[in-house]
Amino acid sequence: MWRLATNFILFQSCWWAAFFWQNDALPMMAALIALMLALSDKRKQDILLLASLPIALLLETSAAQFALLQFEGAWIPWWLVLLWVSLLLTINHSLRFITRLPLWQCFFLCWVCAPFSYLGAARFDVLSTPLPWWQFYLVYGLLWASAFTVIIVINRLAGRVEDNT
Numbered sequence: 001m002w003r004l005a006t007n008f009i010l011f012q013s014c015w016w017a018a019f020f021w022q023n024d025a026l027p028m029m030a031a032l033i034a035l036m037l038a039l040s041d042k043r044k045q046d047i048l049l050l051a052s053l054p055i056a057l058l059l060e061t062s063a064a065q066f067a068l069l070q071f072e073g074a075w076i077p078w079w080l081v082l083l084w085v086s087l088l089l090t091i092n093h094s095l096r097f098i099t100r101l102p103l104w105q106c107f108f109l110c111w112v113c114a115p116f117s118y119l120g121a122a123r124f125d126v127l128s129t130p131l132p133w134w135q136f137y138l139v140y141g142l143l144w145a146s147a148f149t150v151i152i153v154i155n156r157l158a159g160r161v162e163d164n165t
Helices: 002-039 043-065 078-088 103-123 133-163
Strands: none
Touching: 002 043, 002 078, 043 078, 043 133, 103 133
16 A cells, blocks of 8 residues: 555656656656656566557657647657656556556546646646647547557556566
C-alpha cells in the first residue's frame, strides 16, 4: 500500500511541478521519475512500458500540429514529455486499477477524465487551445483515450512478456 501511495504522490508532485514551473521543473521532475523507478517493484515491466512513450508524443505533437493544443515553442515542451513518463510509471502502480478494466471502460474513463487536466492547464495559461472548451473536450478526449488505451494494451503485453521470463 505504501508503494501505491508513494507512486501517487510522486506523480502528483511531477504534475504540480510542471503546472507551476513548466521547463524550470525539469530537474525536479527527472529526480521524481528516477525515484518512481527506484521504488518500483515492477521495474522491468515499467521500463518496457516506457517504450510506448512515442505513442504519447505522437498524440501531443499531432494535437499541436492540428491546433488542438498550443505551446510556446516549435515542439511540445519537455515538461510535457517528462509528465508523460511519470504518468506511464503510474500504470502498474497507483493507476493499476485501470489495467484491470475491460478496454472499453478504460477508453471511456480516459475520455471522460483526461481532458480536465488540459483544460485546467489552459485556464492558467500553461498551454492554450483555440477551440471552445466543449469541442476540445470531445475531440481531444477521444484522441487521448485512444492513445492511452493502446498504451494499456502494450502494458498488458509487456506484463505477459515479464511473466514468461
